[in-house]
Amino acid sequence: QKEVEQNSGxxxxxxxxxxxxxxxxxxxxxxxxxxxxxxxxxxxxLIMSIYSNGxxxxxxxxxxxxxxxxxVSLLIRDSQPSDSATYLCAVNPGGSYIPTFGRGTSLIVHx
Amino acid sequence: DTAVSQxxxxxxxxxxxxxxxxxxxxxxxxxxxxxxxxSKKFLKIMFSYNNKELIINETVPNRFSPKSxxxxxxxxxxxxxxLGDSAVYFCxxxxxxxxxxxxxxxxxxxxx
Numbered sequence: 001q002k003e004v005e006q007n008s009g010x011x012x013x014x015x016x017x018x019x020x021x022x023x024x025x026x027x028x029x030x031x032x033x034x035x036x037x038x039x040x041x042x043x044x045x046l047i048m049s050i051y052s053n054g055x056x057x058x059x060x061x062x063x064x065x066x067x068x069x070x071x072v073s074l075l076i077r078d079s080q081p082s083d084s085a086t087y088l089c090a091v092n093p094g095g096s097y098i099p100t101f102g103r104g105t106s107l108i109v110h111x
Numbered sequence: 112d113t114a115v116s117q118x119x120x121x122x123x124x125x126x127x128x129x130x131x132x133x134x135x136x137x138x139x140x141x142x143x144x145x146x147x148x149x150s151k152k153f154l155k156i157m158f159s160y161n162n163k164e165l166i167i168n169e170t171v172p173n174r175f176s177p178k179s180x181x182x183x184x185x186x187x188x189x190x191x192x193x194l195g196d197s198a199v200y201f202c203x204x205x206x207x208x209x210x211x212x213x214x215x216x217x218x219x220x221x222x223x
Contacts, residue, residue: 034211043201044154046211086152090211097142097207098167101154 002027002093006102019076021087029094033072036088079109117202117215132187132218134202143185146201192222
């Protein structure tokens with residue numbers, strides 16, 4: 001069973017702080033990694049993808065991948081109340097194009 | 112223009128009924144999917160269709176059947192609905208691996 005683990009939270013951070021969301025996965029052969037944001041009552045929205053070790057930055061978001069340690073993280077700089085949502089980590093196990101989703105981490109950014 | 116559209120948005124029905132959910136994408140993607148999200152927000156793959164062929168079918172009861180009339184449409188038909196089928200069902204589409212998904216807005220199914 002390929003697993004993707006996330007702390008369910010909630011993770012509460014003050015406005016303007018850095019929010020750090022973490023995800024670990026069990027399949028060492030995994031090649032593709034994604035972060036989705038899901039607002040309450042809405043559908044998941046792809047915000048970041050990362051495929052190689054290291055950091056990938058897009059605006060206020062930075063995805064970090066460490067395949068040796070089997071974790072992927074998402075940093076949100078200058079957090080805003082509008083970032084309050086559930087963040088889903090998704091990992092494509094080796095040999096599969098169907099990602100396995102984690103259960104998501106709830107993020108609350110308070111003013 | 113909505114990229115992935117699902118109808119209906121809400122569906123309330125009685126146990127034992129048969130219902131369908133429709134999905135259409137205008138992104139030109141090759142693959143479409145159905146996901147089920149339970150009350151604990153866990154997203155689980157149900158079906159995947161690529162070029163009108165079912166590629167993967169997880170351990171889903173055969174009361175659920177996907178139907179794809181063409182590459183842009185993937186409908187979900189559910190027979191003999193049960194209380195445990197209550198969930199939010201998401202349609203999604205993507206280009207071939209390793210790109211991420213575009214999700215539809217979801218259908219909240221409530222079986223009473």
